[in-house]
């Protein structure tokens with residue numbers, strides 16, 4: 009059963025100054041699925057991820073050719089509101105980055121940014137997001153405490169809650185579990201599987217087992233090229249490309 | 262360890278140590294003598310009425326209330342102008358300006374300006390504010406000149422603290438769909454208040470200790486000024502504490518009063534430095 013495409017890259021090239029980090033990437037990302045991006049370090053996974061919600065705009069000297077569409081709309085097209093795009097396409101970073109404020113204020117930050125003022129609505133959103141991020145039970149008694157007092161795994165789940173609170177459509181996760189212990193990691197993996205009912209998830213991971221466990225589709229990047237993009241089951245059992253096979257079986261990377 | 266050193270090395274070591282102790286003792290001793298002497302001569306003259314009345318020839322009293330008020334005047338007016346300007350400039354330089362070379366040049370310039378002798382500001386302030394802008398020698402002209410003097414300090418300290426805000430906070434905020442200014446206001450500025458406050462306190466310290474600028478741009482009257490209307494407020498002109506000290510010591514030869522003012526200035530400086538380090542520590546958490 010094929011889901012409709014939500015994000016579509018067509019012949020996407022990206023340059024950091026002279027250096028080409030993405031080479032003609034074309035890829036259809038299906039809705040309500042988890043898509044994993046794998047590949048050796050420096051192959052352009054984070055770059056591709058950041059291109060999707062235009063976080064690359066912050067890097068000076070980036071040029072982009074080709075096209076990415078979100079629900080058919082060109083995200084680099086004229087008249088597109090970047091803040092709207094980032095509200096629809098949320099991001100969780102590799103290192104947990106809660107703001108130095110209370111747990112509550114962290115989660116309420118996004119909704120407040122987008123104009124939610126009502127205390128009741130905020131309370132609701134905060135609770136609901138913390139529940140979705142599977143951290144509610146751990147923090148419900150200390151919502152007013154600083155978010156920096158949480159453990160790394162809790163902080164990362166808080167960041168997921170914070171991203172969910174703006175009610176996005178797509179969630180981008182850049183090695184969201186790489187700094188975490190196995191228990192927090194498995195919590196976040198379970199969470200992703202739970203979340204895909206309502207969200208589309210694109211995740212970068214260095215962990216092949218993780219991709220195999222949670223992703224529906226997997227994309228293998230190498231030196232800025234998309235070598236192979238297929239159903240995870242297919243890719244991990246019968247990779248089409250020799251390079252994919254070498255990488256998956258651990259012959260390099 | 263000591264036993265293994267040759268006698269010559271041991272003597273050398275001892276000598277060096279004695280020399281170091283001596284210079285440390287000398288420095289501290291000098292400082293303590295200075296402070297002690299000022300307090301010894303100054304404290305007897307300080308009383309409630311000294312702090313709360315104006316000098317009056319008729320009643321034969323001395324009071325430095327006008328100088329205290331004038332000092333507060335220049336502190337408040339200078340900060341009200343310099344703070345938004347300085348913080349604004351620092352935000353522009355660290356968050357918005359995209360031309361790295363230009364930013365480097367401006368940063369070099371502010372650094373240099375922070376170190377030049379204040380008499381130069383005094384001269385320029387006199388020419389610009391008192392003469393060209395026809396403010397004459399008033400507290401307002403003095404305050405504006407002080408603004409120019411403290412701006413580099415405020416810009417530098419604000420910039421330094423903006424730079425310590427982790428990039429990940431900015432990314433986190435923008436990633437949730439904030440606009441740039443919203444991000445700065447809600448995440449960057451709150452995490453750098455401590456630096457801004459420290460900068461302000463340092464600026465107050467420089468203002469309190471400044472004399473050259475205030476001698477060139479404000480009159481040296483030690484009488485009470487009238488601040489009752491806006492017009493009077495703009496026209497008022499009188500000595501601040503440092504200038505009053507000069508006036509009493511140099512022109513009136515009332516050294517007791519001068520020493521009392523010196524004591525008060527010393528105490529203020531200590532307080533300001535304490536406040537700065539306290540604010541830095543407290544807000545950091």
Ligand SMILES: Nc1ncnc2c1ncn2[C@@H]1O[C@H](COP(=O)(O)OP(=O)(O)OP(=O)(O)O)[C@@H](O)[C@H]1O
Pocket residue numbers: 024027029047048049050051052053054055056067
């Ligand atoms: N801000 C930048 N400026 C210049 N070059 C960059 C920048 N960010 C990344 N690159 C380069 O682009 C290429 C792809 O980097 P990217 O961060 O996307 O790799 P990655 O696949 O995420 O690697 P990792 O697994 O180590 O996170 C690398 O060669 C990197 O050096």
Ligand SMILES: [Mg+2]
Pocket residue numbers: 053054055182212
């Ligand atoms: Mg990366």
